[in-house]
Amino acid sequence: MKKKITATVLSQKEIAPRIFDMWIATDLAEQAKAGQFIGVYPKDRSTLLPRPISICQVSDKKDALRIVYRIAGQGTAEFSSYTEGDSVEILGTLGNGFPTEAAEGKKVFLMGGGIGIPPMLELARELPASAEKQIIVGYRDNQLFLKEDLEENGTVYIATEDGSVGTKGNVMNAIEENALQADVIFACGPMPMLRAIKKYAEEKGIKAYISLEEHMACGVGACLGCVVKTKEVDHHSHVHNARICTDGPVFDAEEVEI
Amino acid sequence: MNTQTTIAGVTFKNPVMTASGTFGSGMEYEEFVDLNRLGAVVTKGVANVPWPGNPTPRVAEVYGGMLNAIGLQNPGIDVFMERDIPFLKKYDTKIIVNVCGKTVEDYVDVVERLGDEPAVSMLEINVSCPNVKEGAIAFGQKADALYNITSELKNHAKQPIIMKLSPNVTDITEMAKAAEAAGADALSLINTITGMKIDIHRRKFAIANKTGGMSGPAIKPIAVRMVYQVAQAVQIPIIGMGGIATAEDAIEFILAGASAVSVGAMNFVDPYTTVKVVEGIEDYMRTYHVENLTDLIGAVQ
Numbered sequence: 202m203k204k205k206i207t208a209t210v211l212s213q214k215e216i217a218p219r220i221f222d223m224w225i226a227t228d229l230a231e232q233a234k235a236g237q238f239i240g241v242y243p244k245d246r247s248t249l250l251p252r253p254i255s256i257c258q259v260s261d262k263k264d265a266l267r268i269v270y271r272i273a274g275q276g277t278a279e280f281s282s283y284t285e286g287d288s289v290e291i292l293g294t295l296g297n298g299f300p301t302e303a304a305e306g307k308k309v310f311l312m313g314g315g316i317g318i319p320p321m322l323e324l325a326r327e328l329p330a331s332a333e334k335q336i337i338v339g340y341r342d343n344q345l346f347l348k349e350d351l352e353e354n355g356t357v358y359i360a361t362e363d364g365s366v367g368t369k370g371n372v373m374n375a376i377e378e379n380a381l382q383a384d385v386i387f388a389c390g391p392m393p394m395l396r397a398i399k400k401y402a403e404e405k406g407i408k409a410y411i412s413l414e415e416h417m418a419c420g421v422g423a424c425l426g427c428v429v430k431t432k433e434v435d436h437h438s439h440v441h442n443a444r445i446c447t448d449g450p451v452f453d454a455e456e457v458e459i
Numbered sequence: 460m461n462t463q464t465t466i467a468g469v470t471f472k473n474p475v476m477t478a479s480g481t482f483g484s485g486m487e488y489e490e491f492v493d494l495n496r497l498g499a500v501v502t503k504g505v506a507n508v509p510w511p512g513n514p515t516p517r518v519a520e521v522y523g524g525m526l527n528a529i530g531l532q533n534p535g536i537d538v539f540m541e542r543d544i545p546f547l548k549k550y551d552t553k554i555i556v557n558v559c560g561k562t563v564e565d566y567v568d569v570v571e572r573l574g575d576e577p578a579v580s581m582l583e584i585n586v587s588c589p590n591v592k593e594g595a596i597a598f599g600q601k602a603d604a605l606y607n608i609t610s611e612l613k614n615h616a617k618q619p620i621i622m623k624l625s626p627n628v629t630d631i632t633e634m635a636k637a638a639e640a641a642g643a644d645a646l647s648l649i650n651t652i653t654g655m656k657i658d659i660h661r662r663k664f665a666i667a668n669k670t671g672g673m674s675g676p677a678i679k680p681i682a683v684r685m686v687y688q689v690a691q692a693v694q695i696p697i698i699g700m701g702g703i704a705t706a707e708d709a710i711e712f713i714l715a716g717a718s719a720v721s722v723g724a725m726n727f728v729d730p731y732t733t734v735k736v737v738e739g740i741e742d743y744m745r746t747y748h749v750e751n752l753t754d755l756i757g758a759v760q
Contacts, residue, residue: 203490205730242728247522249675249728292730416516418525419727423487424480425503425532426518439534440511447487 202232203421205240205292210283211265217346219272220316221281222257225289230263234298235324236389236412236451239266240420242290243276251292252276253417253446255389257319257347258326266293269319269347295420296450299324299387299410304332307384311355312372312398314339314390320412322347324387325354335381339372339390373397383407387451392459399454409454415445422447430458460744461751462737464498464718466696467619467644469580471498471553471719474752475709475737478700478723479504479557479583479623480529481674484543485550491730494550496737498719502543504559504585507568509535519656519665524675524702525724526654528668531559531588536572548578555621559585563608567615574617582618584608587625587650588672599625599650602637609641619644621698624689627653631685632692639693647698647721648689649682674724676702683715690716690757704732706739716757 208227216222229239233256240251258267272278283289301324309332313321318338325334334355338348343365351357359367360375368375372394375381388398389412402409415427428442432455435443443449443457462473476499482488485500494500512532519526533539539556547554556579560566566584573579586599586608598608609622622638624631626649635646651672656665682701690697699717702724703709709720725732740752749755 205491246676248520249523249724250520250525251727416518418518418527418724419481419487419730421487421490421730423483423503424518424527424727425512425529426515426527428512428515428517428532437534438532439509439538440532442511442532 203293203295204229205290207288207290210285210287210289212285213281213283215281216269217344220269220346221272222267222269222346223280223283224260224265224267225291226265227291228264229291229293230259230266233259233266233294235301235327236298236320237294237296238450239268239291239293240295241268241276241280242292243279244290245275245279248276250418251420252280253295253420255320255412256294256323258323258350271316292420295446297448299412299451301327301329303385303408303410304328304387306331308333308382309335310376310381310383310386310388311336312338312386312388312390312394314372314394315341317388317390317394317412318347320389321387322350322354325351335383337372337375337381339375339394340366373401386410388412395454396459399459402454410451411454412450413445413452413457413459414450417446420446432456432458460741460749462741462744464752464756466698466718467581469553469619473498473737473740474713474719475733475740476501476555476698476719476721477726477733478721479585481723481726484547486546488726488730492734494552496734497552499553499555499580500547501555501583501721502557503533504531504557504588505533505536505539505569506531506559507536507565509533509538514667516666517668519671521654521656521673521677523677524673525727526656526666526671526673527651528666528671530668531585533559536569540572540576544576544578553580554578555581555583557583557585557623559588563611566608566612570612570616574615579618581621581645582616583621583623583647584612585623587623596625596627599634600628602633605634606637606641609638609643613642621645621647623650624648625650626681626685632688635689635693639695643695645696645698646689646693647700649678649685649701652678652681674702676704676725678702679708683711686712686717687715687759703736704728706736706743709736709740710743710755713752713755714757714759718756
């Protein structure tokens with residue numbers, strides 16, 4: 202069940218330039234799934250709307266959530282100033298999450314680009330043991346983050362735009378250079394990356410589940426602000442639009458037009 | 460203590476409603492709010508056929524509020540009658556359906572379909588959406604056009620009709636008077652104020668539609684002023700809205716002359732806002748020994 206609560210910050214640190222890693226104590230962790238997100242509210246009342254931030258990790262005791270986010274504006278800049286013991290207002294858990302059962306006994310790509318990397322950690326933790334996890338992540342440069350956490354949960358391949366670590370280029374270049382193969386893909390990252398993955402999956406005839414982003418207001422499916430075009434008429438909207446916050450953010454790549 | 464309020468013969472248990480487009484048909488807020496606590500649910504605008512709405516980005520945050528240009532995406536009246544109305548009927552709250560269209564015939568079509576549904580207490584006619592190019596706002600920005608569509612809809616409507624007024628006019632009282640003269644049973648105001656935001660880093664409009672309707676606490680003083688002006692100009696009841704975040708805000712609107720109020724953008728900020736406003740109004744009435752909510756309507760001195 203979704204709810205808005207006041208939670209407590211357990212810890213926060215900057216893990217790469219302008220990338221912050223925050224643990225929040227909250228019972229929302231009990232229902233949290235990989236690929237879901239929470240809305241985080243700034244305290245500054247000139248900025249009213251919740252910021253959608255993906256869940257990076259659920260604590261083993263299911264009593265805390267970890268978010269890893271980039272400072273993108275005023276709201277996230279405020280969040281980055283929070284320290285242990287501060288309160289934080291959150292709405293969650295939101296969205297549908299990744300269909301982890303689709304990885305049962307399969308060779309899997311978990312692909313994250315930039316600030317799309319964090320949800321890949323919880324996904325790697327939740328995928329069934331029978332899945333062969335190949336985690337392919339793309340960074341701008343050698344300012345890596347979450348690398349060690351990811352390495353504990355699968356085989357990690359790195360691409361950097363400047364070639365300072367791993368494959369020079371993006372996650373698609375890393376697949377090619379390492380001659381990797383998969384039966385199913387899970388991905389989160391910038392739109393050009395997701396478009397390339399959708400195309401790749403279609404060519405290979407495999408399933409890809411991609412997590413999308415859009416400007417949101419309510420986060421719960423009421424305002425119709427964050428829609429994506431769909432191939433078929435959507436069951437809820439009855440037009441070719443699905444709500445990213447509620448019907449997504451994870452979609453079967455075949456079903457959306459991006 | 461009596462929190463009831465009556466508009467065009469329809470009695471509401473309390474004056475707190477939801478502003479159209481911010482609450483769907485209540486399904487998405489059922490998890491947060493006991494819908495039985497609300498005076499009415501005012502639905503998202505519904506047209507005679509499904510509308511796809513505008514391209515994204517459709518929303519942007521601005522200081523103390525937001526812009527939206529959803530473009531009245533809706534599933535059309537057929538789905539609405541089969542899905543949304545039966546859902547709302549489960550609750551002990553009044554149903555007000557917001558009706559949108561591109562031509563007079565579109566509006567008439569929807570109004571006639573809803574006439575067969577006694578569970579719908581009132582119709583709110585959206586002639587003021589700033590984000591739809593054809594129709595809609597064209598009817599809401601010229602007094603003679605507003606008069607014509609209002610009188611035409613009165614010929615077809617079985618339920619009382621509320622004309623929702625745009626603030627994007629030179630003199631909102633002229634529009635209010637035209638709607639009243641044409642037989643409107645009530646008015647609701649204000650719809651959003653047309654605004655614009657530019658992303659200076661990308662040098663692009665923050666919203667694909669370029670302009671969007673501004674809502675949120677930043678517009679409240681404008682809305683209170685317009686409700687007061689309209690209340691001075693017409694005899695028909697007013698549903699006031701625009702940036703209501705708290706019971707104190709709601710009471711301002713009521714004192715300015717509103718018989719009921721709607722919570723809009725603040726549903727996105729705090730999904731429990733509507734019920735907090737209901738409770739806060741009760742607290743205010745207790746504190747000031749107000750026996751009847753209706754004693755507060757237009758009571759500013």
